[in-house]
Amino acid sequence: MKKLLKIGELAKQAHVTVATIRYYESLHLLEPMSKAENGYRYYDDEAVTRLLFIKQAQTLQFSLAEIQQVFDVRKQGEPVCTLVKTLIDCKIAALEQEIQQATARKTMLETYRTSWAARPLDNPSDVKVCSLIEEVRLTLNRLEAI
Amino acid sequence: MKKLLKIGELAKQAHVTVATIRYYESLHLLEPMSKAENGYRYYDDEAVTRLLFIKQAQTLQFSLAEIQQVFDVRKQGEPVCTLVKTLIDCKIAALEQEIQQATARKTMLETYRTSWAARPLDNPSDVKVCSLIEEVRLTLNRLEAI
DNA sequence: GTAAACCCTGAGGTTGGCTTGAGAGTCACC
DNA sequence: GGTGACTCTCAAGCCAACCTCAGGGTTTAC
Known part of the structure; x- marks a missing residue:
């Protein structure tokens, strides 16, 4: 059994702040493995993995609510693949639209800039x-x- | 001298809500031409133009603060061209980055999806x-x- | 003259993802 | 045993661009 981490150590390892960790806990995204009598939270190594996963999912545009959803499904012992795939499909579609809109805006701005040069x-x-x-x-x- | 508009009429013409107009006023983006004794705001046609400009600048990704900046410079009697050009350049650069990042994320998600199919x-x-x-x-x- | 439709101010709520602060307890090291 | 680094809870603040509500006053159309 490995050494448990205090919140500050976990924060350092996962490159987030302690406040963020507590915030995630308030959303039930990440619970400490145990809580000491003095109230201190203690985490195992999986917490690091989980935090990294959250951060990575966020870079994929997953909201915390969606990440929560994934965790919830997994918690019920069901495979999350279907859900994750659906979410990914939505993300891709949303990104596509976003890219199109951004490109259109950029073109607009460039046209505009050129006409002023x-x-x-x-x-x-x-x-x-x-x-x-x-x-x-x-x-x-x-x-x-x- | 044309007929002055009450806030509701202005809102209708500019396709915004009265709440938005009052909000813009609180940011000093749009002041009524006059205010009657009963507190009613009255606007001239320029207000419509100004509101449309704000909306259009917003579609170009201008924040209200930036629009404010443009108006401020203009109010001082200086040409805003330089400022506007600078802002546009920033927007284009920002959009470019945004598009790149979105594309990268989309590619990532697609790769990911394919590998799962x-x-x-x-x-x-x-x-x-x-x-x-x-x-x-x-x-x-x-x-x-x- | 009355009722609907409009107008006012001021404060608070929304969304998401945190951050900051106050006030207090706990731990580690010298 | 002291002091500085860490931890706790709970609450509030932040960003942007509004929206909503309460509790009024005013105008307009019939």
Whole structure:
């Protein structure tokens, strides 16, 4: 039996803060293996694994609620594969949309920037509002019409 | 001189809620042209333009704080072009990064999904944790090493 | 004249994933 | 035995961009 970790040691090993660990506990994402009489939490090595998994799942866009869901299913002794696969499919679809939208926005901004490159600065006394702002409005109106 | 708009009319024309308009006012993004004795706000047509601009700038990823910044500079009688251009450049760079990251995550998820396609469901009594979860961990570790 | 539809202020709630703070107990080392 | 590093609980704060509610006053249409 390996040495149990105190919360600070666990935090260090998993590269999170102790507050985060306690926060996860409040969400029932990670329970200490045991709690001493003085209230100190003690963790085994699996806690490190679990924390790393959480962090990794987060980089895959899993919310804590979804991670919780996965853990719950697993806790019931059922295979989580189906759930995880479904979640992954959703994530991929969501990412696809996100990428498309971001790309569209980027294209918009670039078009916009290009159309300005040759233009001199507004003369403040000349314009009611910045001509670039006006241009944004027009550009956007045109884009919205598409 | 055109007819002034009450907040509800402005809201309808600009396709926002009255609560949003009041919220923007609290951020000094949009002030009513005048305020009657009964406290009613009255707006001119420029308010519609301004609200539309805000919404459009938002679709370009401008935060309300940034929009505020643009308005502030303009209020001082200076051309906002330089600021707007700078902001746009930042947005483009940020979007680029966002797209890259999203694409990387999507690729990761797809690789992951593919590698599972042929795999049978875990037998619950067989595995300590879901093998897919383990796979995630390993996949991620590999990817992180890149 | 009355009822519906509008307007006001001010405070609080929402979402997610934490972080910070107060106030106090515990432990490890010298 | 003291002091500094650690731990505890509970509560509140943070970010952004709003939304909702309570408890009023006002206007407008019939």
